[in-house]
Amino acid sequence: GAGVSQSPSNKVTEKGKDVELRCDPISGHTALYWYRQRLGQGLEFLIYFQGNSAPDKSGLPSDRFSAERTGESVSTLTIQRTQQEDSAVYLCASSLTDWSYEQYFGPGTRLTVT
């Protein structure tokens, strides 16, 4: 079946602009995660959604970052007033349930802030 999809694959934006990144999880997966990966670094947890429960936003680095998810489907990550340090690959992952923690990743969105 179809895996996790993300769009756009690449985004170049000017400092100060807002960007919106999209994630489509695997159909039937109730849990969805966003991560950030800077060049040569590991993955940094940003936010976690599980069904209709309140999301765990504890990893969002500042109030410029926000994310939404409609039910158990698409999620969007929004970065307002982008800064150069926001340049990274943003990865989305989904897992079947909140107790099946095996995560499957999308291809990522490479964000470059100039």
Place this chain on the structure above:
Amino acid sequence: QKEVEQNSGPLSVPEGAIASLNCTYSDRVSQSFFWYRQYSGKSPELIMSIYSNGDKEDGRFTAQLNKASQYVSLLIRDSQPSDSATYLCAVNGKDFNKFYFGSGTKLNVKP
């Protein structure tokens, strides 16, 4: 102290040898442990999950977990050049749905 520590490498092994990748974690309550493979420019791909002390084998891969020592490892038998990638260790924390990733160990398998 980082939640998950890995040697960045690179770890170089000849084709056909056993590659041993190691990971330590800081939170004693962690319950779920994963190994991901990440090729350059690609997203992480799940290889193994392990939840109980001991060994878990899947084909050429064996994951080993020692909760007392807070240590998890991945053995790759009969290493192939196609195994050359960065291997990421992931562990959950006190909030069991929140995962911490190591920075990864780069593995080079030489033909």
